[in-house]
Amino acid sequence: xxxxxxxxxxxxxxxxxxxxxxxxxxxxxxxxxxxxxxxxxxxxxxxxxxxxxxxxxxxxxxxxxxxxxxxxxxxxxxxxxxxxxxxxxxxxxxxxxxxxxxxxxxxxxxxxxxxxxxxxxxxxxxxxxxxxxxxxxxxxx
Numbered sequence: 001x002x003x004x005x006x007x008x009x010x011x012x013x014x015x016x017x018x019x020x021x022x023x024x025x026x027x028x029x030x031x032x033x034x035x036x037x038x039x040x041x042x043x044x045x046x047x048x049x050x051x052x053x054x055x056x057x058x059x060x061x062x063x064x065x066x067x068x069x070x071x072x073x074x075x076x077x078x079x080x081x082x083x084x085x086x087x088x089x090x091x092x093x094x095x096x097x098x099x100x101x102x103x104x105x106x107x108x109x110x111x112x113x114x115x116x117x118x119x120x121x122x123x124x125x126x127x128x129x130x131x132x133x134x135x136x137x138x139x140x141x
Contacts, residue, residue, distance in 0.1 A: 004031070009089040013054040014041030014075070014130075016137035017066045019099035022115035023134060025124055026061055026104075029111040032079045032088040037116075037124040039133065040064075041092065042109060054095045062113040063105045066097035072136045075129045096137040
């Protein structure tokens with residue numbers, strides 16, 4: 001499965017996990033958003049629902065368990081190279097969740113995982129779409 005210069009979009013998921021005035025954030029260890037902070041998530045596998053994928057990716061990337069509380073919407077993540085070719089293309093379904101157990105530890109595709117205070121998210125330089133999805137989750141809590 002070649003994610004770079006794909007011949008089709010990949011379906012992915014993201015999870016906004018809330019706990020005591022904080023949101024779980026991860027720093028990506030691989031392209032296309034290597035070094036950037038985001039919400040946990042990844043690709044859906046064949047045979048699993050979007051909700052199952054969201055909980056699996058959350059567990060794999062951070063060791064945190066959560067309860068999904070609703071779907072927040074979708075995000076199109078497209079990256080073009082210097083000559084305009086599509087280098088990465090993901091269609092993401094985003095979920096809200098409430099923390100159940102576990103403390104963040106980086107694993108799988110991330111090199112950092114931590115609880116970010118809601119009133120201090122600016123220091124993470126989040127992508128505008130990540131900010132939008134977090135705002136939707138906060139509005140629904």
